[in-house]
Amino acid sequence: MTDVAERLEELRERGLHRRLRLVEGAQGPTVALDGRPVLLLCSNNYLGLADRAEVREAAAAAALRWGAGSGASRLISGNMEPHRELEARLAAFKGCEEALLFGSGYLANAGVIAALAGRGEVVFSDELNHASIVDGCRLSRAETVVYRHGDLEHLASCLRRAGDRASLIVTDGVFSMDGDVAPLSQLLELARRHGARLMVDEAHATGAIGPGGRGSVAAAGLSGEVDVVVGTLGKALGSYGAYACASAETIEFLVNSARPFIFSTAPPPSAAGAALAALDILEAEPGLVERLQANAEILRGALGAEGLDVGRSATQVVPVAVGEAEATMALCERALERGVFAQGIRPPTVPEGSCRLRFTAMATHRPQELTAAAREVGAAAREVGVTEPRALAA
Ligand SMILES: Cc1ncc(COP(=O)(O)O)c(C=O)c1O
Structure with a gap:
């Protein structure tokens, strides 16, 4: 094994291996991800301007x-x-x-x-x-x-x-x-x-x-x-x-x-x-910013109503606490199967033990899409046993 292969193996063992997913088309509220239609909930295209x-x-x-x-x-x-x-x-x-x-x-x-x-x-x-x-x-x-x-x-x-x-x-x-x-x-x-x-x-x-x-x-x-x-x-x-x-x-x-x-x-x-x-x-169009903020509030509320911990989020960036890397990626994959894409975030992006799904609202989401997505994520969390997440805001 080369030293690079060994380092890759170590990342896999620690649940920290990353791979690229392919988004087809522009960064809209819904996209095809590796060929599967999903609601895009982790783009920073907050106002929908990248695809306008x-x-x-x-x-x-x-x-x-x-x-x-x-x-x-x-x-x-x-x-x-x-x-x-x-x-x-x-x-x-x-x-x-x-x-x-x-x-x-x-x-x-x-x-x-x-x-x-x-x-x-x-x-x-x-x-x-x-x-x-x-x-x-x-x-x-x-x-x-x-x-x-x-x-x-x-x-x-x-x-x-x-x-x-x-x-x-x-x-x-x-x-x-x-x-x-x-x-x-x-x-x-x-x-x-x-x-x-x-x-x-x-x-x-x-x-x-x-x-x-x-x-x-x-x-x-x-x-x-x-x-x-x-x-x-x-x-x-x-x-x-x-x-x-x-x-x-x-x-x-x-x-x-x-x-x-x-x-x-x-x-x-x-x-x-x-x-x-x-x-x-x-x-x-300052109303765009207001729409983003309203959507963010809907998303935070709907995820919270599923018993998920959104930490101290007060904006369009809404983390859902999980804890360990493997559980985080399991939840990410299960949510994807249910048509919701929020990327799992692991070290070194966040501190050890504070892995999370990072949701982002966009002004171009419809409120009902956000509430439906939160229900899917809640169901996915129960399916993979993420019911007592480690709190984000210590
Ligand atoms: C807080 C913060 N600063 C800077 C950057 C980097 O910006 P850019 O993506 O333009 O390199 C990011 C992007 O991920 C970020 O989240």
Whole structure:
């Protein structure tokens, strides 16, 4: 056996082996998954914009006008009109001075954190932050202090211990696997008190919460006050790519120091065109966000009514606690047989023993589809014996 085969075998034994499933067609509320029709309940296409005609047409029009690719990084020859236009729109939407596009949310987090914190400094990261934040902290070479989830007292004591080495507090706005919202006002206050910056990742907040879907920072009334707000174009905005919003000075610094920005090809014009069309729709149809939030509430309520533990979810991200990896995947498969697709989530995406199905509501689901799906998941859970899940919110 090769060492790779051995490592694959070990993953299988631990119930952590992953395989790709094939979705046929666009990310609609129902899809064919490996040939089987299912209700799609784990896409981040929260507002249905990835499969909306105007957004697809805008992507196609941008490709026809500007080309299929950008040809180079922004600092070489890849800086094009659609990039500049989208950055201006994003900055205005988020209430910040300027915005800067990145190739993806993963790259934005990796680049911004590593640019803003360095050796000899301390970054404070919530224990449930997304892997791209974790990797950004590693790349920065700063000391990383992981504080207990949303625990302000713990964070305050860590900040006191770090003294003037405290550099950056970083948090998901809406937590990607739990669906709860970070206490941003208190985090900003702590940052200010200890001379640190605050960075918020709005990947699951943009288009989902806050006035007109402006995100968790706007929801907390802090637009323009948080040092760096990162978000992705790949979820509610239905496209691909990402952005950081900050002061003009900070953006100028990122242009000069964020390595994933400097050393990677600019996003394609089609991605910028699609995101611009998505912002047009979001601004013209705030009702979409309301529909998403109403659907999320229906989903949380219906899953809860089946005796399933949805933890501290307050948004469209709705986890159903299971516990161990094998039981989680058994429930995932049984739910699929009943026509419901919510992916099982295992370590390292979530901590050991807190495996779950991660449901996501979309604005394009019909309420009755959500309640019927919850009944199917409840029945599947009883069939596979997931009746006393380990609680998510300890
Ligand atoms: C909180 C969070 N940040 C960043 C990312 C990465 O964004 P992208 O998919 O654009 O790389 C994700 C996506 O999974 C996420 O959940």
